[in-house]
Amino acid sequence: MTTGRIVGASVPRKEGRDKLTGKAQYVDDMQLPGMLYGATVRSRIPRGKIKKITFGPGIAWDEFTVVSAKDIPGKNCIALIVDDQSCLADGIVNHQEEPILLLAHADRHALPKAVDSIAIEYDPLPAIFTIEESESQSQIIWGTDNTFKTYLVEKGDVDGIWERADHIVEGEYTTGAQEQLYIENNGMIAAFDPQHGVTVWGSLQCPFYIHKALMSLCNLPADKVRVVQMETGGAFGGKEEYPSIIAGHAALLAIKSGCPVKIIYDRMEDMAATTKRHPSRTRHRTAVTKDGKILGGEIEFTIDGGAYTTLSPVVVSRGAIHAGGPYYRPNVRIRARAMATNAPPHGAFRGFGAPQSLFAVERHMNRIAQTVGLTPVEIRQRNFLKPGQTTTTEQAIRENIDLEKLLDRALQLSDYHSMKKRFAGENATGPAKKGIGIAAFLHGAGFTGSGERNLGSVVEVEACADGSVRVLVSSTEFGQGTKTVLCQIVAETLRIGYEDVTIAQADTDDVPNSGPTVASRTVMVVGKLVQSAALGIKQTLTAAGVIRPAYSAQEFRAACRAYVAAHGALRSSARFEAPSDVFWDDEKYRGEAYAAFAWAVYIAAVTVDMTTYSVSVDDFLALQEVGKVLHPVLARGQIAGGVAQAIGYTLYEKVVWQNGRMQNSQMTNYIMPTSVDLPPMRVFFEEMGNIHGAFGAKGIGELPMDGPAPAILNAVEDALQVSFDSIPLLPEDIYEKLASEAVVETEFR
Amino acid sequence: MVQYAAGKLPARKLVSVWNLPELRRIETFPDEIRIGAGCTYTDLRQNAIIRREFQLLANAAGWTGGIANQNRGTLGGNIANASPAADSLPALLAYEAELVLVSVRGERRVPYVNFHTAYKKTKHAADELIRAVCLRRRFLDYFCYSRKVGARRAQAISKVCVAALGRLKGPIVQDLRVAVGSVAPVPLRLVETELVVKGKAIDQALLSVAGRTATAEISPIDDIRSTMRYRAKVTGNLVAEFLQKLAASAKNE
Numbered sequence A: 001m002t003t004g005r006i007v008g009a010s011v012p013r014k015e016g017r018d019k020l021t022g023k024a025q026y027v028d029d030m031q032l033p034g035m036l037y038g039a040t041v042r043s044r045i046p047r048g049k050i051k052k053i054t055f056g057p058g059i060a061w062d063e064f065t066v067v068s069a070k071d072i073p074g075k076n077c078i079a080l081i082v083d084d085q086s087c088l089a090d091g092i093v094n095h096q097e098e099p100i101l102l103l104a105h106a107d108r109h110a111l112p113k114a115v116d117s118i119a120i121e122y123d124p125l126p127a128i129f130t131i132e133e134s135e136s137q138s139q140i141i142w143g144t145d146n147t148f149k150t151y152l153v154e155k156g157d158v159d160g161i162w163e164r165a166d167h168i169v170e171g172e173y174t175t176g177a178q179e180q181l182y183i184e185n186n187g188m189i190a191a192f193d194p195q196h197g198v199t200v201w202g203s204l205q206c207p208f209y210i211h212k213a214l215m216s217l218c219n220l221p222a223d224k225v226r227v228v229q230m231e232t233g234g235a236f237g238g239k240e241e242y243p244s245i246i247a248g249h250a251a252l253l254a255i256k257s258g259c260p261v262k263i264i265y266d267r268m269e270d271m272a273a274t275t276k277r278h279p280s281r282t283r284h285r286t287a288v289t290k291d292g293k294i295l296g297g298e299i300e301f302t303i304d305g306g307a308y309t310t311l312s313p314v315v316v317s318r319g320a321i322h323a324g325g326p327y328y329r330p331n332v333r334i335r336a337r338a339m340a341t342n343a344p345p346h347g348a349f350r351g352f353g354a355p356q357s358l359f360a361v362e363r364h365m366n367r368i369a370q371t372v373g374l375t376p377v378e379i380r381q382r383n384f385l386k387p388g389q390t391t392t393t394e395q396a397i398r399e400n401i402d403l404e405k406l407l408d409r410a411l412q413l414s415d416y417h418s419m420k421k422r423f424a425g426e427n428a429t430g431p432a433k434k435g436i437g438i439a440a441f442l443h444g445a446g447f448t449g450s451g452e453r454n455l456g457s458v459v460e461v462e463a464c465a466d467g468s469v470r471v472l473v474s475s476t477e478f479g480q481g482t483k484t485v486l487c488q489i490v491a492e493t494l495r496i497g498y499e500d501v502t503i504a505q506a507d508t509d510d511v512p513n514s515g516p517t518v519a520s521r522t523v524m525v526v527g528k529l530v531q532s533a534a535l536g537i538k539q540t541l542t543a544a545g546v547i548r549p550a551y552s553a554q555e556f557r558a559a560c561r562a563y564v565a566a567h568g569a570l571r572s573s574a575r576f577e578a579p580s581d582v583f584w585d586d587e588k589y590r591g592e593a594y595a596a597f598a599w600a601v602y603i604a605a606v607t608v609d610m611t612t613y614s615v616s617v618d619d620f621l622a623l624q625e626v627g628k629v630l631h632p633v634l635a636r637g638q639i640a641g642g643v644a645q646a647i648g649y650t651l652y653e654k655v656v657w658q659n660g661r662m663q664n665s666q667m668t669n670y671i672m673p674t675s676v677d678l679p680p681m682r683v684f685f686e687e688m689g690n691i692h693g694a695f696g697a698k699g700i701g702e703l704p705m706d707g708p709a710p711a712i713l714n715a716v717e718d719a720l721q722v723s724f725d726s727i728p729l730l731p732e733d734i735y736e737k738l739a740s741e742a743v744v745e746t747e748f749r
Numbered sequence B: 001m002v003q004y005a006a007g008k009l010p011a012r013k014l015v016s017v018w019n020l021p022e023l024r025r026i027e028t029f030p031d032e033i034r035i036g037a038g039c040t041y042t043d044l045r046q047n048a049i050i051r052r053e054f055q056l057l058a059n060a061a062g063w064t065g066g067i068a069n070q071n072r073g074t075l076g077g078n079i080a081n082a083s084p085a086a087d088s089l090p091a092l093l094a095y096e097a098e099l100v101l102v103s104v105r106g107e108r109r110v111p112y113v114n115f116h117t118a119y120k121k122t123k124h125a126a127d128e129l130i131r132a133v134c135l136r137r138r139f140l141d142y143f144c145y146s147r148k149v150g151a152r153r154a155q156a157i158s159k160v161c162v163a164a165l166g167r168l169k170g171p172i173v174q175d176l177r178v179a180v181g182s183v184a185p186v187p188l189r190l191v192e193t194e195l196v197v198k199g200k201a202i203d204q205a206l207l208s209v210a211g212r213t214a215t216a217e218i219s220p221i222d223d224i225r226s227t228m229r230y231r232a233k234v235t236g237n238l239v240a241e242f243l244q245k246l247a248a249s250a251k252n253e
């Protein structure tokens, strides 16, 4: 790949200076005249009917604005995929922390006491908290069978393989919930006036999701709802769907009170009430020949969606499509289901179902290797997908990916073989056991199947009166580098300076709908659109005769000025068009699931301390093929940050549930790793390009979340010669398993 | 402050004892060091005598919270807050500290052992201030061992923490003090364990007996941070690790 002047260079972040100097404005920095503060009264039981609400004594209730379900001007639901989630509970609650009432007051310190003095009496109903309880249907809490969504992926003839198999390998793998733990808690401000309608400013990922939700909730037309993204301090999917609820709450309070209303969650409320990664259970049954070739098999992938549908159908879909891993399976049947429980709805989180199902398949590959008598390296080498072969959804691999070579390079870079040998020697005697583990995986970029076609994203690029060029998209910056990379793409495309390109604030009154900022789609899909919109500017200027073919950046600026002076504003837009040769069948779940896959091999080396049973990751190698790296520093940051977050997912972060409520909604007890808990991270890229992405880019944002968990658990297995199939894996779990398998005696060493 | 921020303190009017110079001194005498209760963890970590003669305390100070907490949190606060998980307290037990308590009625000096009477309960009267913590300077020739087992390497509340001192004469354990945190309603000195080890040579059999005795002596619980079974087993393991290192220390000399 050739590297451009700007694309491929680590230019300064567009918003970096403002963030460093404190100029950046987050929603809690914003004050409006006459603004009130809002708070949420939430359910304290997991399921039941609301019998009675009493406003306690000692509070000047006439100073408060109180909103309940009956104050909602439009539909009492958070419009997303299925309209089953109320904005405010009306008579019944289905999970802990479900919003019931809203309060607003000019003094934010008056709110906690007021919230506490509202007594709610319930008629409790039996609640369910696990996938198994939901499947057993002992209680029907949603629809007719507790099932939000099912998918069936079928390829070849699975029923015919069992007879031919030398081995049938079975395994069950489970993963827990995970909190996104962005630095900036959720927050919104809403203002209302009858003439302009509702405006909200907030910390968010997807302005048009909120726009849609507010139109329906407030019963307002599109032009009477405006959503503005403030600087956003991290999101990881945690600000994908939930902000629609907070925006709705702030809007309802603003409409009723006539004043602007700010709602900022504190950390405990944010952790207890908002979404987390879906817990999952995956079962594999695989037919294998004696030389380790996978004939095929069955995969059952099930996630706990919590109490309402929200995004679970999409999460379970992505998990299902990734469930086969980067391996060739001539025959496969994947059944995927999202089940209802009385937990607060689980939601979007970096990886979106793929980390769960990839954890399972990469643990299962090790189990197959053990059964057949091969090494973890050999079993993978023998089954890797090759160009021309098809994935589980029968998507043909058209790019020239060589996974064996990728694995080889990772083994070499990590010094895998010599470490493995050394550890085997040292483990015989020492009080610490060392191990090394591999995970190979893939991650599809962009929306699944016909998703991008349905979105039909639009972007605009504008030539400005001052000669600069401005990008207009609803794609948001929340730390990952959206602004920087989209501006790089435009500067490179137009052969102008990076500083000549700016990007508009994501304000639904100004920017077109370029889709949500999710699914590793921004650089690949939106970036490509931005590139063609930028070309449109050049064509117009050329056609108008204000630039020559070989122009300088300075001449380009002059041309923009001249054009705008003569003809007025110049905006060029581009809309997503699906390539005509792409086939996807939504009914059969078959076809081209993703426009591109990123490919990776991760290798983890660990030590298990046999005094405390704690695992430390000593070394981490992340090698990935990502099409083209547009910004090396940001790309490395994405990988290293994702690996860190995934190490937390694997070894530290456990949501402790009690009666459907998170007990450890504090950073003291919800343990995310600190910098001293993390290993040195060695990040390497391969770049093969990608015709669907801007300058050959694929998505990389979610990829690093997928590999660490299985690589680490495979390393723990290597260290202890005992298998663990569940994350998070805490020292307590290791101790119990070792004790039950009599690996540690009751004696003390 | 933690209670205050969580809204669990009914009192809203508080008196600050921060920066009272009388509480912030570390005074050294030939046979004793008197640490003002208002000394911060950073003060403890930076004091040369504490670092040299009372390593267990310096270690505990170094793994309490983060740097900001160490700059602001005090030893007196750690004692009076009386959390069973407090990191400095096992060290004070091992060194057989004495406390100087002060009130309008005057000063009194009490042994620190048994100062914690029950979960979050202490012997100091409501109007008493902890003025200082006194440590005898007679541990220079002891082997010291301390370890904190938390859910991560920094910024973690202990699941188990141990502070231990030992002295050998030849192969025989002549003196031994083992104190633990987070495995009982109060910080605990493992008296029984000390008894079974004292006067014996350290071998595999003794490690087992010591580990088992320690496990029997504590009363850990299941809570949000760990389990009873894990805490019991790890406490035993740590005691065994301490004795192994103590035995090895003789060989190294």
Ligand SMILES: Cc1cc2nc3c(=O)[nH]c(=O)nc-3n(C[C@H](O)[C@H](O)[C@H](O)COP(=O)(O)OP(=O)(O)OC[C@H]3O[C@@H](n4cnc5c(N)ncnc54)[C@H](O)[C@@H]3O)c2cc1C
Pocket: B001, B002, B017, B037, B038, B063, B064, B065, B066, B069, B072, B073, B074, B075, B076, B077, B078, B079, B080, B081, B085, B086, B087, B088, B128, B129, B130, B131, B155, B156, B157, B158
């Ligand atoms: C983020 C964080 C992390 C922490 N991590 C750890 C850790 O890793 N290990 C650990 O052991 N602790 C930890 N703590 C607890 C904290 O370090 C101790 O509680 C601390 O020593 C308190 O000191 P302080 O002076 O701030 O006391 P305060 O919080 O101000 O007071 C605590 C109690 O002690 C009383 N008190 C204070 N000084 C005196 C005195 N001289 N005489 C009588 N009573 C007094 C107060 O009235 C109050 O009841 C942590 C706390 C925080 C906030």
